[in-house]
Amino acid sequence: MAISMEMQALEVSKSCIVARLRKLNREVSAIYEDCFRPFGLTVAQFNLLISIGAHGEASPSRLAKVLSLEKSTVSRNIEKMHAHKWVEVIPQGDKRVHTLALSDIGEKLVEEVLPAWRIAQQKTEKTYGPLTDLLNKVTFV
Amino acid sequence: MAISMEMQALEVSKSCIVARLRKLNREVSAIYEDCFRPFGLTVAQFNLLISIGAHGEASPSRLAKVLSLEKSTVSRNIEKMHAHKWVEVIPQGDKRVHTLALSDIGEKLVEEVLPAWRIAQQKTEKTYGPLTDLLNKVTFV
DNA sequence: GCAATTTTGTTGTATATACACTTATTTTAT
DNA sequence: ATAAAATAAGTGTATATACAACAAAATTGC
Numbered sequence: 001m002a003i004s005m006e007m008q009a010l011e012v013s014k015s016c017i018v019a020r021l022r023k024l025n026r027e028v029s030a031i032y033e034d035c036f037r038p039f040g041l042t043v044a045q046f047n048l049l050i051s052i053g054a055h056g057e058a059s060p061s062r063l064a065k066v067l068s069l070e071k072s073t074v075s076r077n078i079e080k081m082h083a084h085k086w087v088e089v090i091p092q093g094d095k096r097v098h099t100l101a102l103s104d105i106g107e108k109l110v111e112e113v114l115p116a117w118r119i120a121q122q123k124t125e126k127t128y129g130p131l132t133d134l135l136n137k138v139t140f141v
Numbered sequence: 142m143a144i145s146m147e148m149q150a151l152e153v154s155k156s157c158i159v160a161r162l163r164k165l166n167r168e169v170s171a172i173y174e175d176c177f178r179p180f181g182l183t184v185a186q187f188n189l190l191i192s193i194g195a196h197g198e199a200s201p202s203r204l205a206k207v208l209s210l211e212k213s214t215v216s217r218n219i220e221k222m223h224a225h226k227w228v229e230v231i232p233q234g235d236k237r238v239h240t241l242a243l244s245d246i247g248e249k250l251v252e253e254v255l256p257a258w259r260i261a262q263q264k265t266e267k268t269y270g271p272l273t274d275l276l277n278k279v280t281f282v
Numbered sequence: 283g284c285a286a287t288t289t290t291g292t293t294g295t296a297t298a299t300a301c302a303c304t305t306a307t308t309t310t311a312t
Numbered sequence: 313a314t315a316a317a318a319t320a321a322g323t324g325t326a327t328a329t330a331c332a333a334c335a336a337a338a339t340t341g342c
Contacts (some may be wrong), residue, residue, distance in 0.1 A: 005248050009194030012258065017265050018173045019188045019208075025166040026209045026299080032159040033300085044328060047160045053150030061290060067160075068167045070330050075292060077328075096290040096337050107146050117153065124158050167329080174330085185298060202320060214299050216322060221297090237307050237320040 028124055035120040039113050044077055045086075046117070049102065049110055052087060057099045059092075081106075169265055176261040180254050185218055186227075187258070190243065190251055193228060198240045200233075222247075 013019060032043045041049075051067060052058055060078060064071045078100060081087050086106035090099045102110065154160060173184045182190075192208060193199055201219060205212045219241060222228050227247035231240045243251065 005194055005243065005251065006197050008255075009191050009251065012255070013191045013195045015262070016188070016191065016258070017262060018169055018184055019191065021162075021166055021169055022184070022188065023209050025162055028159055028162055030209075030300085042327070043159055043163070047157070047163065050150050050154045050157065050160065053146055054154045056147050059290080068164050068171075069328095071291065072293080072331080073329050080327090094290085094338070098291085102146065110146065110150065114149075114153070117157070121156070121158060171330085183297070200320080201322095210298095211300050212321065213301080213323080218298075220322095235308070235320085239321085 024128070028128070031123050031127075032117075032120045035116040035123075036113060039109065039116065041109065041113055045081055046113065048074070048077055048081065049086060049106060052100050053102050053107070053110055057090060057101045059097050059099050061097075063100070165269070169269070172264050172268075173258075173261045176257040176264075177254060180250065180257065182250065182254060186222055187254065189215070189218055189222065190227065190247060193241050194243050194248070194251055198231060198242045200238050200240050202238075204241070 029043055032046070036043060036046055047067065048063065051063055055062070060074045061071055063069070063078075064074045067074075078087060082089065084105075085103055086109055087100045088103045088106075090101060092098055170184055173187070177184060177187055188208065189204065192204055196203070201215045202212055204210070204219075205215045208215075219228060223230065225246075226244055227250055228241045229244045229247075231242060233239055
């Protein structure tokens with residue numbers, strides 16, 4: 001005889017990787033969103049700022065690749081950041097391409113927000129333990 | 142003297158928990174979305190179906206709590222699932238509340254999609270190793 | 283050298299999500 | 313018993329995200 005739907009669903013819900021990962025993602029993202037909110041900055045924007053900062057200069061497609069984002073997502077998020085004048089657009093020889101770099105304002109914003117980021121990091125590790133080990137397989141740049 | 146922005150950003154990008162977690166979340170979610178797409182089912186919908194199934198019957202606010210979702214998010218996602226007739230709405234004595242249960246169609250859908258889910262689980266573990274340990278702290282129900 | 287393919291970025295559209303606010307109902311305190 | 317507080321669900325609005333389709337430019341193969 002088949003197991004009952006309820007038992008089966010319970011088993012699935014306990015072992016489902018994507019369900020747990022997404023829940024963890026929502027909870028952890030909320031911690032960082034709260035810390036960044038006073039700066040008018042979102043987590044997605046922070047991640048892009050840092051990635052651009054780490055590259056010095058990077059094209060949207062490069063950012064999409066290293067962050068596993070759709071190019072259209074990068075496009076639209078950068079749009080807002082450009083409107084805030086946090087990033088500069090640098091034309092290239094290849095006329096399809098342009099690169100992005102932090103503006104002075106963008107660099108200042110990063111410096112300003114880093115203490116809040118450190119608090120979020122601490123809060124997260126305190127709540128969830130060392131996620132870092134698990135996440136070490138997720139590389140950037 | 143201050144470290145250069147580039148070095149600092151690189152350091153942050155390497156140690157930032159939320160950045161890595163979100164990237165992992167996007168990548169893993171994409172695996173499951175691909176597996177569920179042939180069934181016209183999204184990951185968010187699958188997670189709700191399974192959670193409802195595991196509860197037998199659950200209110201939106203209960204689902205929001207156990208999945209760490211905003212009630213408004215649950216509301217809107219359930220709306221579509223109800224339109225598909227995957228879930229039934231069960232009125233309660235407390236007139237503010239209602240509960241949700243899987244319909245026959247919903248149960249059939251879960252049964253149908255489980256093989257695809259197992260493939261996604263395997264694919265994910267093969268690519269990322271045993272995330273399960275890390276995610277064991279993320280509990281449901 | 284040029285047609286076919288690939289690459290880059292953008293736009294249209296849809297889902298997932300959160301926050302602030304609203305409405306209806308229930309519970310609580312006095 | 314009733315006014316005040318709390319709870320449940322839904323709406324308005326905004327961001328994050330993906331996929332499909334597009335246009336422009338570059339690369340490739342012959």
